[in-house]
Amino acid sequence: MAPGDQHVTVDGHAIKISNLTKVLYPQTGTTKGDVLHYYATVAPLLISHAKMRPATRKRWPDGVDTTPFFEKTLPSYAPEWITTASLQHSDRIVRYPLVDDAATLLWLVQGAALELHTPQWKYDVQADEQRSPDRLVIDLDPGDPAGLRDCCQVALAARELLTADGLAELFPVTSGGKGMHLYASLPQPRRSNANDYARDLARRLTSRLPNLAIDRMAKVDRSGKVFIDWSQNNRAKTTIAPYSLRGRQRPTVAAPRTWDEVSQAADGTEALEQLEYPVVLDRIKFMGDLLAGLS
Numbered sequence: 502m503a504p505g506d507q508h509v510t511v512d513g514h515a516i517k518i519s520n521l522t523k524v525l526y527p528q529t530g531t532t533k534g535d536v537l538h539y540y541a542t543v544a545p546l547l548i549s550h551a552k553m554r555p556a557t558r559k560r561w562p563d564g565v566d567t568t569p570f571f572e573k574t575l576p577s578y579a580p581e582w583i584t585t586a587s588l589q590h591s592d593r594i595v596r597y598p599l600v601d602d603a604a605t606l607l608w609l610v611q612g613a614a615l616e617l618h619t620p621q622w623k624y625d626v627q628a629d630e631q632r633s634p635d636r637l638v639i640d641l642d643p644g645d646p647a648g649l650r651d652c653c654q655v656a657l658a659a660r661e662l663l664t665a666d667g668l669a670e671l672f673p674v675t676s677g678g679k680g681m682h683l684y685a686s687l688p689q690p691r692r693s694n695a696n697d698y699a700r701d702l703a704r705r706l707t708s709r710l711p712n713l714a715i716d717r718m719a720k721v722d723r724s725g726k727v728f729i730d731w732s733q734n735n736r737a738k739t740t741i742a743p744y745s746l747r748g749r750q751r752p753t754v755a756a757p758r759t760w761d762e763v764s765q766a767a768d769g770t771e772a773l774e775q776l777e778y779p780v781v782l783d784r785i786k787f788m789g790d791l792l793a794g795l796s
């Protein structure tokens with residue numbers, strides 16, 4: 502082993518951990534050790550929402566100031582104990598890891614996978630099949646000068662529409678980027694047409710808030726409006742997993758929020774900002790998992 506390398510045992514699996522002092526976020530001095538500690542702490546929460554979902558990783562081996570790479574296929578040097586799903590793509594079969602346990606999560610993070618992206622459906626390893634989508638995600642992307650406050654106004658309207666549609670609870674998550682994601686568990690009857698439902702919801706939101714929201718995919722002028730991206734419900738798409746870090750200048754997180762926070766931001770009482778990992782660690786100590794109840 503190189504100096505500074507060590508082995509940790511997680512779920513009975515030995516994982517080699519290296520370069521703990523390497524700075525991955527220069528602006529904040531956040532090291533790989535900090536990142537591993539963050540993921541080890543949020544593992545139970547992150548995994549409860551990411552398990553059984555084939556994970557695409559975005560890796561920054563040399564830190565966030567360098568060019569990352571997307572990785573779908575699990576590398577051949579990966580440990581055999583990682584649970585995988587082999588999925589047929591148009592031209593090839595891709596073997597993805599399923600982030601079903603802390604050992605898998607930490608092995609991926611050891612490889613500087615700062616971001617984990619997952620689809621809104623699960624892969625059933627026993628049956629060897631892809632299940633129908635069990636979650637709805639609505640991605641709210643603000644176009645300058647619109648910001649999180651505008652997203653919150655759209656989020657409140659979305660919550661009203663979903664409630665009227667009889668859907669279960671809607672969960673707001675600030676993305677760690679510019680905007681916000683809204684999640685809902687999909688009841689069985691809506692699972693076969695999640696993408697159509699999301700598209701229809703986006704259209705209804707846009708007609709309700711014509712000056713604030715836009716739902717067109719084309720690169721029309723989105724400035725000052727919130728783009729409601731419903732397309733991430735497509736089976737081929739993934740979204741940043743809740744509790745994943747982001748590979749941005751600062752170590753922000755895709756962080757669950759309360760509706761009180763969203764309401765106060767919408768009416769301007771209290772500004773809402775993207776959260777960095779130390780704040781997320783504090784919050785989970787006294788708030789637990791705000792996404793408990795999401796499938």
Ligand SMILES: [Mn+2]
Nearest residue numbers: 640641642680
């Ligand atoms: Mn987005």
